[in-house]
Amino acid sequence: MSSDLFDRQKDAVGKGERTILVYIELTTGKQIPNSLDEFKQLAESSGLDIIDTVQVKLSFTKAQFFIGTGKVDELALIVDDKKIDLVVFSLALSPSQERNLEKVLKCQVLDRTGLILDIFALRASSFEGKLQVELAQLRHLSTRLVRGWTHLERQKGGIGLRGPGETQLETDKRLISIRIKNINKRLHKVHKQHDLGRKARIKNELPMISLAGYTNAGKSTLFNRLTKSEVYADDKLFATLDSTIRRVILPAAGEAVIADTVGFIQDLPHELVEAFKSTLEETRQANVLLHVVDASDMNNRDKIDQVQEIIEQIEAQDIPSIIVMNKIDEISGFSPRLDIDDQGNIYRVWLSANTGEGIDLLYKALSQSLSGMMTFARIKLDVQSAYIRSEIHKVGFIQKEIMNEFGQWLLEINVTSHYLERLLDKQGVSLLWEQKSQQSQMV
Incomplete structure (x- = not known):
């Protein structure tokens, strides 16, 4: 069912429903400046044909x-005059409000949550991602069944319901509940596989670095830069949905694992946070969190706060984090730099993932943050193994090196415990002594 469901979703892409956006500004609440631009981007990301935008200010x-009857009548005239198929509201509507609006406007009505769910349906590509999106959509759909199907029968699996589709419209709450249980069982199997991978990484003492940040901050571009991968990255909202994990050799820190995860957005629907908890688990298990921020965005301070709220929501607030101020190439005359606190810890790095400027500074920050997983050791390289010296120079810190009278190299190095084990498995490498960092011993 899931496969057919997402085949239908692909068929619906690009049909470009004629749409009116209704942007609501609540004068009593806090909103990120330029939320209207973000709302338009969301609509465009779903392939809608935006015919008009109506702005409404509300004190309650x-x-x-949700809005006043006068504004509803005004919308009804526009819908009729411009042959509108869909009206999208920038805030969440209750099921009854959606239904009441559809009766008056005589077209489909969608709120912000439904719009984001639809974008996720368009973007999901992995088996797990598709299941997670369908689960979120079904949970959202089940809240719309309070008084029956009448307000949904006209939607025919279009925008906002590309996941569940027409088949779900012929079911009832009981069948949706059964489908949710089946998806949860399948996701449970996938999650168990993820858990085995995480346990293996922990056993191998591989440092885990997770990227987090507001959508379109450049996380996937940074991921590609660090891992030399070609993960899909684009200048649009929610370009990445599926968690991607790669092993990488970091200068001065050695082997590590980096995870790229879904981007956050203000008021991320609860259904999505719940459905994507497994994907977000990569963030909770990290040794270091790289909070990627668009440095060129004038409203990045508010977006940092929004991301922090979600990080707390998934209980990842205690993980050591580095703020990565990305896209400095879009700021005139700005150079890469490090920001250091009173204790000498690097807490912020300014760089461009696109051009690579400042990546060396990020490596330095990661080395400092991962120092608790590092081991200080003295090793000996036999004459035939001297070539390994150049490899260690790339991977770890060589604090001191001398050649003895027998042509052997004696090195004092600082590397991860996992890398040291791999090093000692190589022929001609022997350990003279080892001292783990105090932080590492406490873990």
């Missing part, structure tokens, strides 16, 4: 339509 919401 109305129970029947």
Whole structure:
């Protein structure tokens, strides 16, 4: 069912429903500046044909339509005059408000949550991602079944329901509940496989680095830069949905694992946070969190706060983090730099993942943050193994090196415990002494 469901979703892409956006500014609440631009980007990301945008200022919401009856009548005239298929609201509507609006406007009505769910349906590509999106959509859909199907029968699996589709419209709450249980069982199997991978990484003492940040901050571009991968990256909202993990050799820190995860957004729907908890688990298990921020965005301070809220929501707030101020190439005359606190710890790095400027500074920051997983050791390289010296120079810190009278190299190095074990497995390498960092011993 899941495969057919997402085949239908692909068929629906690009049909370009004629759409009116209704942007609501609540004068009593806090909103990120330029939220209107972000709302338009969301709509464009879903392939809608935006015919008009209506802005509404409200000091309080109305129970029947969320907005006033006068504004609803105005919308109805526009819908009729411009042959509108869809009206999208920038805030969450209750099921009854959605239904009431559809009766008056005589077209489909969608709120912000439904719009984001639809974008996720378009973007999901992995088996797990598709299941997670369908689960989120079904949970959202089940809240719309309070008083029956009448307000949904006209939607025919289009925008906002590309996941569940037409088949789900012929079911009832019981069948949706059964489908949710089946998806949860399948996801449970996938999650168990993820857990085995995490346990293997922990056993191998591989440092785990996770990227987090507001959508379109450049996480995937940074991931590609660090791992020399070609993960899909684009200048649009939610370009990445599926968690991607790669092993990488970091200068001065050795072997590590880096995870790229879904981007966050203000008021991320609860259904998505719940459905994507497994994907976000990569963030919770990290040794270091790289909080990627668009440095060129004038409103990045508010977006940092939004991301921090979600990090706390998934209980990852105690993980050591580095703020990565990305896209400095879009700021005139700005150079890469490090920001250091009173204790000498690097807490912020300014760089460009696109051009590579400042990546060396990020490596330095990661080395400092991962120092608790490092081991200080003295090793001996036999004459025939001297070539390994150049490899260690790339991977770890060589504090001191001398050649004895027998042509052997004696090195004092600082590397991860995992890399040291791999090093000692090589022919002609022997350990003279080892001292783990105090932080590492406490872990």
